[in-house]
Amino acid sequence: MTTRWxxxxxLRDRTAGPCLTAVVVSGFGTSALWLASGVWxxxxxxxxxxxxxxxxxxxxPTLAGPLLGTLADRHRRRPLLVALSLFMAVLLLTLCAVDGxxxxxxxxxVLFVYGAAGTVHDAAESALVAGAVDRSLLGDFNGLxxxxxxxxxxxxxxxxxxxxxxxxxxxxxxxxxxSFLAAALVYLSLRVREERPAPxxxxxxxxxxxGVRHLWGDAGLRPLVLAGGVTMLCAGVSGALTYxxxxxxxxxxxxxxxxxxxxxxxxxxxxxxxxxxxxxLGARRFAAYGISLLAVAVALRAVPYDPAAWACAAAVGVGxxxxxxxxxxGVQQRTPGPLLGRVTATAGTLVHTPNVIGLAAGAVLVExxxxxxxxxxxxxxxxxxAAVLLGQSPASADRTAARSASDASPA
Numbered sequence: 001m002t003t004r005w006x007x008x009x010x011l012r013d014r015t016a017g018p019c020l021t022a023v024v025v026s027g028f029g030t031s032a033l034w035l036a037s038g039v040w041x042x043x044x045x046x047x048x049x050x051x052x053x054x055x056x057x058x059x060x061p062t063l064a065g066p067l068l069g070t071l072a073d074r075h076r077r078r079p080l081l082v083a084l085s086l087f088m089a090v091l092l093l094t095l096c097a098v099d100g101x102x103x104x105x106x107x108x109x110v111l112f113v114y115g116a117a118g119t120v121h122d123a124a125e126s127a128l129v130a131g132a133v134d135r136s137l138l139g140d141f142n143g144l145x146x147x148x149x150x151x152x153x154x155x156x157x158x159x160x161x162x163x164x165x166x167x168x169x170x171x172x173x174x175x176x177x178x179s180f181l182a183a184a185l186v187y188l189s190l191r192v193r194e195e196r197p198a199p200x201x202x203x204x205x206x207x208x209x210x211g212v213r214h215l216w217g218d219a220g221l222r223p224l225v226l227a228g229g230v231t232m233l234c235a236g237v238s239g240a241l242t243y244x245x246x247x248x249x250x251x252x253x254x255x256x257x258x259x260x261x262x263x264x265x266x267x268x269x270x271x272x273x274x275x276x277x278x279x280x281l282g283a284r285r286f287a288a289y290g291i292s293l294l295a296v297a298v299a300l301r302a303v304p305y306d307p308a309a310w311a312c313a314a315a316v317g318v319g320x321x322x323x324x325x326x327x328x329x330g331v332q333q334r335t336p337g338p339l340l341g342r343v344t345a346t347a348g349t350l351v352h353t354p355n356v357i358g359l360a361a362g363a364v365l366v367e368x369x370x371x372x373x374x375x376x377x378x379x380x381x382x383x384x385x386a387a388v389l390l391g392q393s394p395a396s397a398d399r400t401a402a403r404s405a406s407d408a409s410p411a
Contacts, residue, residue: 069345236358266317
């Protein structure tokens with residue numbers, strides 16, 4: 001009853017409701033394009049390596065998150081979200097010109113800009129929501145946002161695959177462009193009052209560093225973000241071992257899709273429950289409990305037994321998003337508005353970049369070491385991470401948060 005009531009409050013909020021709608025609409029197109037871009041390159045070139053570069057092109061801009069997040073603090077967030085959505089809608093239409101291997105440079109360039117615009121978009125949206133939505137509902141919003149994203153990951157790839165089969169890559173690009181256009185219309189409908197940001201008193205490098213200093217100087221945020229980074233690193237390595245786990249179970253590689261679907265169902269569930277859980281436990285304990293569950297699930301993936309594999313997939317789907325939701329909510333609650341874009345993007349870089357590193361490391365290690373030993377070792381690392389996070393003193397973190405919030409300089 002409580003979960004349903006808070007979800008309704010979020011959906012009825014004049015800012016949170018439309019923002020969630022925009023997430024669903026644009027997320028559908030994004031998930032479809034992520035799948036189709038790799039298949040598109042594979043069909044044009046026959047190269048697995050070039051197909052994998054699509055994901056790298058989209059992820060690489062997150063390394064510049066602290067700098068890109070500064071843009072979200074230099075402009076009013078709603079007009080920026082509208083402009084970004086319209087820009088991406090137009091840019092994606094250029095992919096209709098990709099008809100052979102000689103035009104692949106255009107696809108990679110668009111995907112790179114896509115990733116950069118997405119980093120700015122996420123920072124601006126987080127700042128807009130944090131300033132307009134009741135702070136007690138931020139956990140609910142972030143949880144529902146996770147639910148929406150995971151729901152799109154379950155549905156959009158199927159739609160994208162069908163559209164690609166019928167119309168090729170340009171058809172998927174047009175679908176994604178339409179989703180961004182729809183998102184722009186949703187952002188235009190928002191009724192939110194924003195003050196014009198104060199003129200920047202420092203250069204770009206100094207302004208970026210200010211967000212980094214706030215994140216690192218907050219004794220509550222620093223361990224939370226670091227724990228999130230370690231968690232995503234381990235998740236990346238574990239993810240790279242998925243096909244070895246499937247083979248150990250005695251199934252074909254396609255069985256991985258079943259496990260991913262079960263994991264997605266777990267993510268949808270935790271997204272609905274995260275708001276009440278965050279209010280009861282706080283971001284630090286909520287993240288620690290999620291990482292603890294993830295530790296057990298990752299270690300038990302070494303057991304070659306189908307029911308165990310299903311249970312572990314569901315537990316991974318619950319535990320991993322819990323850590324991510326806690327990090328984002330903690331950043332929103334403990335960061336002054338003028339710094340929120342930079343701090344959100346910086347936290348995103350520190351949390352998500354290790355996932356890419358973990359995927360690369362796992363792809364190498366799976367050929368050198370047995371996957372079972374790796375999974376048990378990853379479970380131990382995650383368990384230690386959860387224990388360290390639980391061992392942090394909340395009292396000292398709260399004192400630091402109060403001091404850093406009052407001392408922060410507007411950008």
